[in-house]
Amino acid sequence: MxxxxxxxxxxxxxxxxxxxTTFLMLLNAQERGHELFVYTPxxxxxxxxxxxxxxxxxxxxxxxxxHYAFGPWEVRELAAFDVVLLRQxxxxxxxxxxxxxxxxxxxxxxxxxxxxxxxRNAPEKLFVTDFPGVQPPTLITSDxxxxxxxxxxxxxxxxxxxxxxxxxxxxxxxxxxxxxxxMLDLHRAIGREPVIAQKFLPAVSKGDKRILLVDxxxxxxxxxxxxxGQIRSNLAVGxxxxxxxxxxxxxxxxxxxxxxxxRRGLMFVGIDVIGDYMTEINVTSPTGAQALKKFTGxxxxxxxxxxIEALRAMA
Numbered sequence: 310m311x312x313x314x315x316x317x318x319x320x321x322x323x324x325x326x327x328x329x330t331t332f333l334m335l336l337n338a339q340e341r342g343h344e345l346f347v348y349t350p351x352x353x354x355x356x357x358x359x360x361x362x363x364x365x366x367x368x369x370x371x372x373x374x375x376h377y378a379f380g381p382w383e384v385r386e387l388a389a390f391d392v393v394l395l396r397q398x399x400x401x402x403x404x405x406x407x408x409x410x411x412x413x414x415x416x417x418x419x420x421x422x423x424x425x426x427x428x429r430n431a432p433e434k435l436f437v438t439d440f441p442g443v444q445p446p447t448l449i450t451s452d453x454x455x456x457x458x459x460x461x462x463x464x465x466x467x468x469x470x471x472x473x474x475x476x477x478x479x480x481x482x483x484x485x486x487x488x489x490x491x492m493l494d495l496h497r498a499i500g501r502e503p504v505i506a507q508k509f510l511p512a513v514s515k516g517d518k519r520i521l522l523v524d525x526x527x528x529x530x531x532x533x534x535x536x537x538g539q540i541r542s543n544l545a546v547g548x549x550x551x552x553x554x555x556x557x558x559x560x561x562x563x564x565x566x567x568x569x570x571x572r573r574g575l576m577f578v579g580i581d582v583i584g585d586y587m588t589e590i591n592v593t594s595p596t597g598a599q600a601l602k603k604f605t606g607x608x609x610x611x612x613x614x615x616x617i618e619a620l621r622a623m624a
Contacts, residue, residue, distance in 0.1 A: 310341075310342075310618050310621065310622060311341075311342045311343060311344065312338075312343045312344070312391040312392055312617075312618070312621060313343070313344050313346070313389065313390045313391045313392070314338050314343045314344060314345055314346065314390065314391065314392045314393075314394065315346045315347075315348065315362060315364070315385070315387060315390045315392070315393045315394070316331070316334075316335065316345060316346070316347045316348070316367075316393070316394045316396060317348060317349070317350055317353075317362070317393060317394065317395050317396060317397055317408065317412075318331050318347060318348075318349070318394070318396040318397050319349065319396075319397050319398055320349060321335075321347050321367060321369075321377050322377065324376075326371060326373055326376045327373065327599065328596075328599050328600065329596075329599065330594075330595065330596045330597065330598040330599060330610070331394070331396045331594070332369065332376070332599075333598050333599055333602070333608070333610045334394060334396070334598075334610045334613070334614075335347075335367070335369045336369055336370075336371060337608070337610045337611055337614055338614060339368065339369055341614060341618075343392075344366070345366065345367045345368065345369070346362075346364050346365070346366050346367065346383075346385060346390070347364050347365060347367045347379075348362040348363060348364025348365075349364075349397070350397050350404065350405070350408045351404075352364055353408055353411050354384075355411055355414065358414065359386060359388075359414075360386065360387045360388070360411050360412070360414045360415055361384050361385060361386050361387065362384070362385060362387055363382060363383070363384050364382070364383065364385070365379040365380050365381065365382055365383065366379065366380035366381075366383070367379055367380070387412070387414075387415045387419060388414075388415045388418065388419055389419075390415075390419050391419065391420065391621055392419065392420050392421075392422065392617055392621070393412060393415065393416075393419055393420070393421045393422070394422055395408075395409070395412060395421055395422065395423060395425060395428060395593075395594075396594050397593075397594060398593070398594050399472065399473075399593050399594070400472055400473075401432055401433075401472045401593060402472070405593070406429055408425075409425035409426065409428055409429040410425075410429075412425035413425050413426055417574075420617065420620060420621065420624075422576045422577060422613070422617065423574065423575045423576055423577060423578070423592055423593075424573060424574030424575060424576075427573040427574055427575050427592070428575070428592050428593060430573075431573065431575065431590065431592050432471070432472065433589045433590055433591045433592060433593065434449075434469075434471055434472075434505055434588075434589055435449070435471070436590045436592065437587055437588070437589060437590045439569070440565055440566055440569075440587075443562055443565060443566070443586065443587045444507075444586050444587055444588060445507055445508045445510055445583075445586045445588070446459075446463055446507070446508040447505060447506070447507045447508075448505070448506040448507075449471065449503050449504075449505050449506075450503050450504070450506075451497075451501075451502075451503045451504070453490075453493055456468075456489070456493065456504070456506050457489070459506050460482070460484060460489070460506065461484075463508040463509075464483075464484040464508075464509070465481060465482065465483050465484055465508075465509035466481070466482050466506050466507060466508060466509055467479060467480070467481050467482075467505075467506070467507045467508075467509050468480050468481075468482055468489075468492055468493075468496075468504055468505070468506055469504065469505050469507070470496060470499065470500075470502065470504060470505075471502045471503050471504060471505055472500075472502055478495075478496070478499070480492055481509055507588070510583045510584055510586060512583050512584030512585075513535065513583050513584075514535070515532075515534070515584075516532035516533055516534040516535075516551070516553070516583075517532070517533050517535075517581055517582070517583050517588075518530050518531070518532050518533070518553060518559065518581070518582040518583070519531055519533060519579050519580070519581060519596075519597040519600075519601075520555065520559060520562075520563065520579065520580050520582060521577070521578070521579050521595065521597055521598060521601060521609040522563060522566075522567060522570060522577075522578045522579075522580065523576060523577060523578075523609055523612045523613050523616060524570075524571055524576050524616050525566075525567035525568060525569075525570040525571030526563075526567060527555060527559070527560065527563040527567070528601070528607060528609040528612050529555070529601050529605050529607040529609065530553055530555055530559065530582075530597075530601070531550045531551065531552065531553060531597055531600045531601050531604055531605075532550070532551045532552070532553035533549070533550055533551075534549050534550075534551060550600040550603075550604065551604065552604035552605060558582075558585050559582055562580070562582060562587050563580070566580070566587075566590065570590075575592050576613060576616065576617070577595060577609070577613050578590060578591065578592055578595055579591040579595030579596065579597050597609075598610050
């Protein structure tokens with residue numbers, strides 16, 4: 310089966326191929342004989358209800374510094390594709406949300422992965438609240454007094470932006486830390502969104518697992534260990550990946566959320582787990598596939614393409 314695949318992503322020229330999950334998706338699609346067309350979200354357009362993208366046919370190869378080749382610029386209707394991969398990185402702002410509305414116009418006749426309406430309805434740090442008991446004590450608010458009360462009840466907390474990414478803006482505040490007001494001022498200077506206050510989990514020193522699920526089923530996971538003295542384990546800010554087996558609790562968490570992911574059409578998802586708790590459900594542009602392949606030999610993007618091909622065969 311040869312599919313026409315459009316990829317909505319950040320510029321292909323700038324990706325770090327040794328760790329980029331989207332690049333691995335492209336490599337595997339190409340190996341299967343699928344046609345690739347890449348574009349950035351600012352090249353989307355809708356005229357009289359018809360959605361187009363200005364982009365370029367692309368080929369890729371796993372050679373650092375020489376990892377892509379483009380055909381000429383073209384404007385194509387997205388409805389003419391079999392699949393659209395929605396893979397640009399956050400921030401999850403109004404521009405991102407608008408692009409999901411555009412993609413709604415072609416899905417599901419053209420299969421968009423992940424389902425754009427559900428990406429829009431499932432912000433990573435909010436979606437997890439749909440599943441009672443899976444996350445540590447968590448408060449989402451702009452109310453300063455509520456945040457102080459939360460810290461008084463839970464001691465050390467982690468403060469983070471609601472729509473941040475890659476560990477940006479995440480800070481631990483001790484129970485008597487005098488910098489809470491200053492941190493809240495910084496968040497208010499960045500935007501009007503609420504912040505998240507979460508009970509600090511000492512288990513983060515042992516790592517933060519990234520578990521990948523495809524169509525609601527756990528594929529595998531890696532552990533991301535923070536630098537000494539740090540709490541942020543994201544690879545983007547210096548965390549170190551290592552192999553890890555999924556625990557009984559990890560599997561239980563995946564079983565709790567898996568059916569809902571499948572129902573919503575959230576096919577490629579990454580969850581973050583610290584100790585016994587899930588902290589995020591990443592649906593916008595989940596990463597970790599390259600590290601998973603390196604440490605376990607499991608390629609989650611192969612599992613994804615198997616499922617996409619099966620769905621397109623039934624269409």
